Amino acid sequence: MNSIKRLAVLTSGGDAPGMNACIRAILLTASAGNMDVIGFKHGFNGLLEQEYQTLHPHHVDNIIQRGGTILKSARCPALEQPDGPVKAAAILEQLNIDALIVIGGDGSFRGTMAISKHYQGQLIGVPGTIDNDVDGTDTTIGFATAIDTALDAIDKIRDTADAFERIFLVELMGRHSGYLSLAAGIAGGAEQIICPEFGTLSPDNLREIIKPIQHAQLLKGKSSYLIVVAEHSYPGGATALAEALTAAVGIECRACILGHIQRGGSPVGADRILATKLGAFAVEQLKQGATLMMAGEVNGEARLYPLAKTGDRTKAIDPFLVRWQQHIGSY
Secondary structure: OOOEEEEEEOOOOOOOOOOHHHHHHHHHHHHHHHOOOEEEOOOOHHHHHOEEEEEEEHHOOOOOOOOOOOOOOOOHHHHHHOOOHOOOHHHHHOOOOOOOEEEEEEHHHHHHHHHHHHOOOEEEEEEEEEOOOOOOOOOOOHHHHHHHHHHHHHHHHHHHHHHHHEEEEEOOOOOOOHHHHHHHHHHOOOOEEHHHHHOOOHHHOOHHHHHHHHHHHHHOOOOOOEEEEOOOOOOHHHHHHHHHHHHHOOOOOOEEOOOHHHOOOOOOHHHHHHHHHHHHHHHHHOOOOOOEEEEEEOOOOOEEEHHHHOOOOOOOOHHHHHHHHHHHOOO
């Protein structure tokens, strides 16, 4: 077993519900193993600027239910500069950090890998992003809560869509992944789901989504119709798509962009459990000597996955759900 005396943790990139629960699990597990823990503020920026605090168990009292991250988070363009990783590694060595845990997405893990070329200590990643686009884990911290947040909005939008017999487009986050849109769309009973995995949509091939709308009108007459749209799936987003559909179909279409509300809120139970499990697992694996790995969950079991491979390929969405959604979209 490795003797880790000083452990650091940071949260990087977009925040996700459950990050606080993960910080809590890391600190409590490390403290039980007599490790000192410091937390860098504002992601890798805090590392480069040496903005940090020593964490004690009382710092994580009653944070498991809180959204956001007590360590704050941010993107870090400075780390992408040629001297960024070199400087980060030097600071870790200067502060006598034996190991660093990074909670974030694949972009954060790329930054971690860049630091590894100059740092002799151990590095572990924990997947925290609402996009669920990190390979090597079935689910990322924050995904389950984001589904519920989106679903709550979708249910309310359905109510008003029914009242006015309108077509509504709900745009969800996901960066370049359709995981969140597919999950929330199916759970919300959306008539159509548009996401990158279903192919490129442009003004030239709108017929692909207009035809199912017209078919539904023939079957049910004028009624509500809900389309969930993943961001970046159409030029100009859901607003531009709604305008194009209004002109093409002759029925008023409205767009609702949920935006950053999807990242906030108290994490649901599933995210609290996953975050606790992966945070504790990361510390235990560091003690066993693991490095340059991500702590993920596959088929209900905590597992390690090479950090360098987390962004190698696009994480595939469930093909069964894709086929099923495309099938029911014709009714």
